[in-house]
Amino acid sequence: MRTWTPPVIPDLPGDGIVPKLYNTATERLEYPAIPDDRALLYVCGITPYDATHLGHAFTYLTFDLMQRAWRDAGIDTVYAQNITDIDDPLLERAADTGVDWRTLADEQIGLFRSDMHRMGMIPPEHYVAVTEQIDDIASAVAQLRELGFAYPVPTDDAAGHDLYFDIDAAQATSQWRLGDVAPYDRDVMLRLSAERGGDPGRPGKRNPLDPLLWRAAREGEPSWESVVGAGRPGWHIECSVIATGALGGAFTVQGGGSDLVFPHHEFTAAHATAISGTPLAHAYCHAGLVSYQGHKMSKSRGNLVFVSRLLNSGADPSAIRLGLxxxxxxxxxxxxxxxxxxxxxxxxxxxxxxxxxGDDPASAAQVLQQLRSALANDLDTPVMLATLDAALDRGVDDPGLVAAAVAALLGVVLVEED
Structure with missing residues (x-):
């Protein structure tokens, strides 16, 4: 899947600082392992049926900043992102609007690309749609079944069986343990599973938290023939396969919004570890959720602020970035x-x-150092903005250096190119 044109990122003098990041899995600030000065980042992408709202933008801006910090510190980055272009919410929206699901997905993917380009986001090197990886995903499900980590659950509305991941079997014989990524108790996990696409109450499951690996073909739904029968993938195994296919195992950071901690990132890691025998990622980093009109932005509630509408109304992309x-x-x-x-x-x-x-301009070199220090402290952008407020209120002795620093580290354009 093609991405978008990358932004121009100025080179800055001196050495940047490797950022310390909050790891959700360990609940502490850490330096994720970066062997050979090469950081590998996977961020979960959109389900393309209502893109791109400011909650999306806040998440992708977080990992844009992370890459900018790494690059400034002399670290190469490889960035992968998926597109969940086959999933129940997409199919439901397509049915509600009378639009073919593929047409809806293509339209929203195109809009997302445009929004990311206009917002100056660094594009992924690997931008992979689930529908491009069906065979590989089905093969991974088959491997989990052969290893004893998958089992069938009968269905009333399909000829075949759905396949589920066996949490207890995986915990008994693999490196993964429930809670490795999501430090929650079981009651919280059960609640979040029900709220976020799981089916803890489904009869026939060995453990209420066991996640779906493969959904058998139903009449009227898209399906693919595969080594595990006709059907389509479950949510978590998709990212397991796409992430490890692009980056390998034990990559630097798995990222996304905080609503993905459980069940999605927990079971993405579980599937990958059960197959490979190695952890999925060294660190799990999550962006907070954005509300509007008193509630979290959500498609079901309809309280979304769309990036494209702000941009098309004349908003400066740099101003939107600053607002976030x-x-x-x-x-x-x-x-x-x-x-x-x-x-x-x-x-x-x-x-x-x-x-x-002014008579007493701020030192641009000191401003650059302060910006780097704040960015390295778990991407502390409020401190970065306060630093620039104070310096630019006085004036600076090297405006070109400050403009380059703001463009490189924050992606905010202060001087338009000719």
Missing amino acids: LAHHYRSEWEWLDSDLEVAERRLAGWRDGLARH
């Missing part, structure tokens, strides 16, 4: 309609500040 960067990536926060206006004023103030000639 005002919040630490792990925070849960609410977007207000006034936030864009506040960000636009800040952006205008910074641009004016580059031309300010």
Whole structure:
């Protein structure tokens, strides 16, 4: 799957700082292992039926910043992202709107690419749709079955059987243990499973938390012939296969929104570890969820603020980035309609500040060091913004260096190219 044109990222003088990041799995700040100065990042992509809202943008901006920090520190990055272009929510939206599901997916993927390009996001080197990997995913399911980690559950509305992952068998004989990624108790896991695509109450399952690996073909649903019968993949095994296919095992960071911690990232890691015998990732990093009008942005509630609408109404992409960067990536926060206006004023103030000639200008070299230090401290963008507010209010002794630093580290454009 093609991606989008990458942004121009200026080279900065001196050495950047490798960031310390919060690892959800261990609940502490850590330096993820980066062998040979090469960071491997996998971020879960969209289900393409209602893209791109500001919650999406906040998540992908988080991992855009992570890559910018690594690159500034001299670390090569390899970035992979999937597209869940076959899933129940996509099929339901297509049915509700009378649009073919493939047409809807293609339209929303195209819109997402455009939004990411206009927002200056670094594109993935590996951008992989689930429908491009059906055979590999089915083969992984077959391997789990052969290893004794998958079992059939009868269905009333299909000729075949659905296949489920056997949590207890995997814990008994693989390196993975339930809770390796999501440090929650069982009651919380059961609740989240029911809320986030699981089916803990389904009869025939050995453990209520066992996740679906392969859904047998149903009449009226898309399906593929495979080594495990006609059907389509479950959610978690898709990312297991796409991530390890692109990056191998034990890569640097698995990322996404905090709503993916359980069950998605837990069982993505479980499947991959059960197959390979090695952990999926060294660290699991998650962006907080964004609310609007008093509730988390969600397609079901309809309280979405779309990036494309803001851009098409004339909003500066850098102002949108600043509106998001005002919040630490792990925070849960609410977007207000006034936030864009506040960000636009800040952006205008910074641009004016580059031309300010005060009697006591701030040192651009010191500003760069302060920005690097804040970014290295778990991507502390509020401190970065406060640093720039203070410096550009005084004026700086090297406006070009500050403009380059802001473009490279934050992706915010202060000086338009000719």
